[in-house]
Amino acid sequence: MRKLFLAAVAIMICAVSYAQNETEPKTLEERVASLEKKSVDWNKINRYVSVSGYVIGGYDWNDAGTSTFKLKNVNLSLFGNLYKGDYGSVDYKIQIAFAGTPKVIDAFATYMPVKEFGLKFGQFKSPLTWENNMRSPTTLEFINYSLAVQRLARMSDQDICGLSASGRDLGFSFLGSALHRDGFSIINYELAVFNGDKLNTTDNNKSKDIVGRLIVNPIKPLSLFGYFQRGEGAYPTFDDATQKLIPQDTDKYLKMHRYGGGFSYVDNWGFTRAELIGGKTGNIPGGIKSLGGYFAAGANLSDHWRLVARYDYMDENTNSKKINEMDYTAGITYAPLKNLDLKLNYTYRQMNGGFQDKNCIYVQLTVKF
Secondary structure, three states: OHHHHHHHHHHHHHHHHHHHHHHOOOOHHHHHHHHHHHHHHHHHHHHHOEEEEEEEEEEEEEOOOOEEEEEEEEEEEEEEEEEEEOOEEEEEEEEEEOOOOOEEEEEEEEEEEEOOEEEEEEEEEOOOOHHHHHOOOOOOOOOOOOHHHHHHOOOOOOOOOOOOOOOEEEEEEEEEEEEEEOOEEEEEEEEEEEOOOOOOOOOOOOOOEEEEEEEEEEEOOEEEEEEEEEOEEOOOEEEOOOOEEEOOOOOOOEEEEEEEEEEEEEEOOEEEEEEEEEEEEOOOOOOEEEEEEEEEEEEEOOOOEEEEEEEEEEEOOHHHOOOOEEEEEEEEEEEEEOOEEEEEEEEEEEEOOOOOOEEEEEEEEEEEO
């Protein structure tokens, strides 16, 4: 019985060896052809499904009593191209944020039959403001977004309407470009229709938010842009007397209008950018009018070092005749590797209306993969 078992094993080994010899390339040309085929197969898979992500952590300190480490972002994205041919292209992206309560922040598909016109559907970034739409947490030159973007574009829990949606919404948009040049297009546009509510939720009224943006690039490094939002929704109202939000559920059609514009210039030496953003919130006569803006600039000292500076202000209620906050920020970024950077920002925060001024220090480490 033992001899029979050993004979069976020997036959199986010979059979496997023979099969391998038959399938494995024998000549150099065959081996090269086999490697090329495997490379083509992998490229096809990579076209349909790619994975990326990033982890951002940091430390915040100010002389008003804050001292804390923070895990700001742990994000994972799946994206790819489902079709590219005579009828245009179809791309998709799904992004999940794991810091805090895990949630889907991006889930959309884009169909571009031609460069001049396309359709995007799902949950994605609103075209409102340049900084929200064109800068992610990994590409923003500073640690914190500007005050006006945080307060008027639903970027954070500091939004004047109390709606924190990471600058995103659920709906669809028409988008495209025209007057194409080498590596850029002179005209770029997007017009979106959104629920006007929080992430991953159904709409709470019958109206929809309309958001539009137009970008003009007279030359490749320079972008001139303008945008608007006409919106309504149920959200906490802002009490100017207490400078706080008051929850309410009675009115589902409170105004949430936004408008603004600016410019961005990016070249090998660095960048300059400015935005002015205004808003009208609520249904009281005239509404609560807000106005904010920033001017930012940066210089690339080398491939690894960058200096940045920004003047930033936000007036949440222009009827009060006072600027609520002005920030003066200076910072430095060190990027020893392509997927790793360390930022250090100092901000002097000038608060009006009886609030204490602050000296703030922010440190942030970003790892991308």
